[in-house]
Amino acid sequence: MSGFILQRLLQAIVIMAVMSVIVFAGVYAIGNPMELLIPPEATQDVRERTIQRFGLDKPLVEQYFLFVKNLLQGDLGRSYIYNEPVLKLIGSRLPATIELVTTAIVGALLLGVPLGIYAGYRPDSPVSRAIMSLSILGFSVPTFWVGLILILTFAVELGWLPASGRGDTVEVFGVGWSFLTLNGWSHLALPATNLALFTFAMMVRLARAGTREVMLTDTVKFARAAGISERVILTRHVLKLISIPIVTVFGLELATTMAFAVVTETIFAWPGVGKLIIDSINNLDRPVMVAYLILTAGAFVTINLVVDIVYALLDPRLRKGHAR
Amino acid sequence: MSWRGSGARSPLRTFWSRFREDRIALVALFVVMIILLLAIFAPWIAPQDPYDLSGLSLRDARRPPGFVGSGGYVHWLGTDAQGRDLWSAILYGLGASLQIGVIAGAIGLVIGTMIGIVAAYAGGRVETLLMRLVDLQLSFPAVLLALVLMALLGQGKAQLITALVAAQYAYFARTAFGAASAERAKDYIEAAMATPLSNARIVFRHLLPNAMPALIVVATVQIANAIALEATLSFLGLGLPVTEPSLGMLISNGVKYMMSGRYWISVYPGIALIILIVSINLVGDHIRDILNPRLAR
Amino acid sequence: MSGAPLLQVTDLKTHFLTREGVVKAVDGVSFSVDDGEIIGLVGESGSGKSVTGFSLIGLIDPPGRIVGGSVKLEGMELVGLPDREMRKLRGARIAMVFQDPMMTLNPVLSIGTQMRLALNAHDRLSRRAADDRAAQTLARVGIPDPRARLQAYPHQFSGGMRQRVAIAIALLHGSRVIIADEPTTALDVSIQAQILSEIRDLARENGTALVWISHDLSTVSSLASRLMVMYAGRIVEAGPVGTVLRAPRHPYTAGLLKSLPAAARPGEPLAQIPGTTPSLLNLPEGCPFRPRCDRASEACAVYPDLVQEDRRSYRCHNPVAATEAA
Numbered sequence: 001m002s003g004f005i006l007q008r009l010l011q012a013i014v015i016m017a018v019m020s021v022i023v024f025a026g027v028y029a030i031g032n033p034m035e036l037l038i039p040p041e042a043t044q045d046v047r048e049r050t051i052q053r054f055g056l057d058k059p060l061v062e063q064y065f066l067f068v069k070n071l072l073q074g075d076l077g078r079s080y081i082y083n084e085p086v087l088k089l090i091g092s093r094l095p096a097t098i099e100l101v102t103t104a105i106v107g108a109l110l111l112g113v114p115l116g117i118y119a120g121y122r123p124d125s126p127v128s129r130a131i132m133s134l135s136i137l138g139f140s141v142p143t144f145w146v147g148l149i150l151i152l153t154f155a156v157e158l159g160w161l162p163a164s165g166r167g168d169t170v171e172v173f174g175v176g177w178s179f180l181t182l183n184g185w186s187h188l189a190l191p192a193t194n195l196a197l198f199t200f201a202m203m204v205r206l207a208r209a210g211t212r213e214v215m216l217t218d219t220v221k222f223a224r225a226a227g228i229s230e231r232v233i234l235t236r237h238v239l240k241l242i243s244i245p246i247v248t249v250f251g252l253e254l255a256t257t258m259a260f261a262v263v264t265e266t267i268f269a270w271p272g273v274g275k276l277i278i279d280s281i282n283n284l285d286r287p288v289m290v291a292y293l294i295l296t297a298g299a300f301v302t303i304n305l306v307v308d309i310v311y312a313l314l315d316p317r318l319r320k321g322h323a324r
Numbered sequence: 325m326s327w328r329g330s331g332a333r334s335p336l337r338t339f340w341s342r343f344r345e346d347r348i349a350l351v352a353l354f355v356v357m358i359i360l361l362l363a364i365f366a367p368w369i370a371p372q373d374p375y376d377l378s379g380l381s382l383r384d385a386r387r388p389p390g391f392v393g394s395g396g397y398v399h400w401l402g403t404d405a406q407g408r409d410l411w412s413a414i415l416y417g418l419g420a421s422l423q424i425g426v427i428a429g430a431i432g433l434v435i436g437t438m439i440g441i442v443a444a445y446a447g448g449r450v451e452t453l454l455m456r457l458v459d460l461q462l463s464f465p466a467v468l469l470a471l472v473l474m475a476l477l478g479q480g481k482a483q484l485i486t487a488l489v490a491a492q493y494a495y496f497a498r499t500a501f502g503a504a505s506a507e508r509a510k511d512y513i514e515a516a517m518a519t520p521l522s523n524a525r526i527v528f529r530h531l532l533p534n535a536m537p538a539l540i541v542v543a544t545v546q547i548a549n550a551i552a553l554e555a556t557l558s559f560l561g562l563g564l565p566v567t568e569p570s571l572g573m574l575i576s577n578g579v580k581y582m583m584s585g586r587y588w589i590s591v592y593p594g595i596a597l598i599i600l601i602v603s604i605n606l607v608g609d610h611i612r613d614i615l616n617p618r619l620a621r
Numbered sequence: 622m623s624g625a626p627l628l629q630v631t632d633l634k635t636h637f638l639t640r641e642g643v644v645k646a647v648d649g650v651s652f653s654v655d656d657g658e659i660i661g662l663v664g665e666s667g668s669g670k671s672v673t674g675f676s677l678i679g680l681i682d683p684p685g686r687i688v689g690g691s692v693k694l695e696g697m698e699l700v701g702l703p704d705r706e707m708r709k710l711r712g713a714r715i716a717m718v719f720q721d722p723m724m725t726l727n728p729v730l731s732i733g734t735q736m737r738l739a740l741n742a743h744d745r746l747s748r749r750a751a752d753d754r755a756a757q758t759l760a761r762v763g764i765p766d767p768r769a770r771l772q773a774y775p776h777q778f779s780g781g782m783r784q785r786v787a788i789a790i791a792l793l794h795g796s797r798v799i800i801a802d803e804p805t806t807a808l809d810v811s812i813q814a815q816i817l818s819e820i821r822d823l824a825r826e827n828g829t830a831l832v833w834i835s836h837d838l839s840t841v842s843s844l845a846s847r848l849m850v851m852y853a854g855r856i857v858e859a860g861p862v863g864t865v866l867r868a869p870r871h872p873y874t875a876g877l878l879k880s881l882p883a884a885a886r887p888g889e890p891l892a893q894i895p896g897t898t899p900s901l902l903n904l905p906e907g908c909p910f911r912p913r914c915d916r917a918s919e920a921c922a923v924y925p926d927l928v929q930e931d932r933r934s935y936r937c938h939n940p941v942a943a944t945e946a947a
Contacts, residue, residue: 015460018460136602136605136606136609137602139605140548140552140598140601140602140605141598141601141602142552142555142556142559142597142601143556144555144556144559144560144575145555145575145594145597145598148575148579148582148590148594149594151582152582152587152591156582156583156585156587163583252463255463255464255465256465256467258465259465259467259468260465260467262467262468262471262560263467263556263559263560266560277471278560281471281475281562282561289472289475293472296468297464300463300464304463
């Protein structure tokens with residue numbers, strides 16, 4: 001087991017190294033790095049200091065190692081617009097995004113998997129058909145459009161829920177959280193629903209397909225022959241069997257949901273990282289973009305690593321060293 | 325225990341007779357056809373050329389559906405902030421969206437299939453390198469990739485298509501690789517490779533045809549995805565240039581009027597977009613169900 | 622239980638309503654099983670023998686349905702019993718073992734968990750009591766160090782051991798009848814023989830009756846006391862194993878016997894029954910074996926009635942005479 005984790009860890013490091021090359025190439029080789037890293041209105045003094053710091057006058061290979069060195073020291077530059085270290089800026093916006101993404105994805109999982117299992121268990125019932133229609137919509141309809149419709153319906157027409165912002169927050173560990181207040185929840189409701197829909201659709205589909213397949217196997221037939229009730233078959237046998245693909249996709253979904261948060265945060269003016277990146281694209285605040293890319297890549301690699309490990313824990317057949 | 329009678333029929337006719345069984349998919353196919361026709365013949369159907377700014381009058385701006393404008397005809401879906409007839413804008417927008425989706429899908433198909441088949445045919449290190457790269461990219465969300473590329477490349481039609489292709493080719497590569505490598509592993513290909521048959525013959529006669537059904541399904545879904553992605557980028561202000569508004573941009577333009585109750589500027593283009601994407605997806609889903617032997621009843 | 626058989630099947634009909642038509646997988650099967658008796662049900666694949674087994678335990682998946690007849694367990698009618706009542710009997714009074722233990726055991730649950738789930742389906746036991754019962758039952762089917770093995774997963778067992786676990790699960794509640802659907806087919810020949818003799822001993826010890834379903838005449842004949850041969854959804858010949866094997870009356874049974882390797886002389890090709898199992902969708906009128914039968918006559922255009930003869934029975938207009946069979 002530990003050998004397996006070590007192997008995956010090494011892979012993750014290699015991938016991260018490759019990613020850093022790609023980002024470096026994207027930022028420094030394709031675009032004009034001067035333009036990327038130095039604000040257009042900068043003084044000659046600032047210009048020269050930046051060139052020196054990033055070694056822009058040095059050969060490309062040397063530049064790359066300097067880039068990595070700065071990266072490892074947590075130096076990702078300063079934002080032109082906010083005139084703050086980029087890392088600090090992103091750090092201050094991160095909790096809002098984490099809160100939104102977590103609410104969405106946990107909600108999608110807790111609702112999507114049971115509904116999907118039901119739809120796979122009784123594929124022909126009207127309820128299952130309704131669930132599937134919802135999931136097809138969740139797949140097909142672009143996130144931004146669902147967001148607009150949610151605002152139009154619940155904020156503009158009905159006036160039940162606010163359309164933007166985080167609402168009242170409570171400080172824990174020096175960070176404000178919306179989910180601790182009722183008002184915060186009312187602000188969280190629409191964006192979280194919006195963001196959850198795609199993952200929900202994915203969970204429904206996966207759970208349904210898995211259940212349909214598992215229900216036809218001899219494993220289920222044998223459990224039935226032993227007199228085990230349908231409820232226990234679904235909650236113990238089936239759930240455990242379909243959990244492997246669900247966990248895998250869930251991990252990847254976590255990443256995708258982070259990405260879609262960009263769209264949702266823009267629509268609902270949710271002050272998270274996603275909104276920050278769109279703002280910085282529009283304002284040409286490139287250090288923020290670079291940092292965001294690197295951090296996202298890092299997050300992806302980490303998520304993939306965790307998924308692999310959980311996968312191994314779930315499937316006893318993969319646990320090496322445990323067998324005789 | 326096979327109880328199914330099997331008659332000898334051409335695969336295409338079998339496919340069509342199975343496709344017809346699902347009424348929803350049939351309706352969806354019909355809708356896709358209609359939309360295609362509407363988009364192609366937009367210049368003749370639309371009451372107005374929405375790209376011709378001189379033909380617009382600000383007096384007609386933001387009028388509700390059913391309003392009779394200065395042009396003397398009814399704006400059945402209302403007008404937008406520039407006084408454009410929304411129905412005309414939607415017809416042209418459908419064209420713009422479809423064009424982007426199909427072009428990006430086709431280029432992605434060609435590039436992805438090439439990579440997948442080369443990997444499957446070459447095997448060994450080439451395979452490992454190419455497919456690792458593809459897998460790595462697949463774990464990276466397409467929206468984000470497209471977003472970043474648009475930010476780096478700047479706006480424009482070519483840039484947009486580049487971004488969409490870069491975000492999507494990996495799906496084709498994975499699919500082509502999967503089908504082709506399964507076929508490649510079969511004995512007769514091994515045998516064929518030992519003979520002086522040309523590589524091209526093996527690729528075009530055996531590997532490619534076997535990957536085709538799966539690629540068709542992926543292509544259908546990816547066209548829908550490209551259209552949705554383009555709309556999303558346009559909505560975020562990173563899509564097609566303003567001179568040629570796609571559905572996404574029409575929606576984006578209407579958002580600020582939504583809060584004041586002028587819903588139609590965003591909602592009607594949105595409905596057109598949804599109908600288009602959902603129909604394509606329904607058709608693709610049904611094709612997949614037919615081609616997937618595991619679900620065959 | 623005054624002389625009534627343990628299991629009484631009368632005119633059982635299980636049909637599959639498919640798009641192409643009605644498949645009469647089981648079409649009028651009758652037999653009975655006494656306490657502690659081992660009976661063999663033999664037929665080619667597609668003959669309806671497995672469907673018969675699943676019908677007995679009430680596990681026919683749609684589009685299949687029991688459309689007629691009766692299955693009585695200890696005098697209690699099972700056909701038409703509500704799902705909830707049927708579930709209480711399954712695994713407790715009537716159990717089943719399947720062909721491939723690789724497919725039946727859940728690969729992601731430990732053996733202990735799977736046995737506990739099966740135990741709790743009918744009894745409320747503490748974790749410790751359940752583990753005790755599970756370990757005892759595993760010991761009975763010949764699994765060494767059973768308590769430690771409860772933590773193991775199916776992939777850590779060999780094929781034979783896996784099937785023993787499956788048999789242990791069927792034995793957990795002391796069922797009166799166990800239906801065994803080709804349980805040794807997927808195993809190595811040497812393991813097969815071992816498991817066969819163990820099962821025979823277990824059945825004898827507990828007085829459990831066995832319905833042994835197989836396509837393999839030789840396996841069944843070494844185990845069962847009574848034999849039933851199934852063809853195209855019906856039992857075409859039944860009787861004590863010795864009698865049927867020595868002097869088959871139905872040409873199909875005779876054909877099966879001739880195709881056994883033991884019946885052939887060394888160096889000669891094995892005899893075969895010409896043709897293939899008919900599609901159950903469009904069975905020929907009359908005797909379904911007619912197209913493959915060298916004894917077929919005009920009379921065979923009418924479905925033959927059951928002929929009773931001492932303790933045996935068969936359905937044939939032109940039966941093989943006792944002297945003809947070698």
